[in-house]
Amino acid sequence: MKTxxxxxxxxxxxxxxxxxxxxxxxxxxxxxxxxxxxxxxxANHLDEIDVLLLGPQVRFLEGNMKKKLEPKGIPLAVINSVDYGMMKGDKVLDQALDLMK
Structure with a gap:
């Protein structure tokens, strides 16, 4: 089970x-x-997750979140804007799975 x-x-x-x-x-x-x-x-959920994806509108959080997540070994990325805008759940899921490899 991945979170x-x-x-x-x-x-x-x-x-x-x-x-x-x-x-x-x-x-x-x-x-x-x-x-x-x-x-x-x-920040309240960082100890319960395997990967964090940021919506394009909050990409400014990336640097701060990386500082918190890197020591825990939790990957993070900004969701592709096109996949987000078109609500392509399969593509975003693939992005998350790729980060956890």
Missing amino acids: IMLVCSAGMSTSLLVTKMEKAAEEKGLEAKIFAVAEAEA
Whole structure:
């Protein structure tokens, strides 16, 4: 079971993407816990995740989050803007899985 956290401004725009990612994981036969939080809540969940994906609108958090996650060995990336905008759950899931290899 892998745990993937998505972070956006309010945690709402990524909730549809989470649903699409969950569907893509199910189709691949993967067990994954995928959830979205607002940027203000992100720090509360850093000990429970395997990977963190930032929504394009909060890419400015990348440097600060890397400082917190690198010592824990947790990968982080900004979600591709096109995949995010088109809500391509399968592509974003693949991005998360690639980071965890």
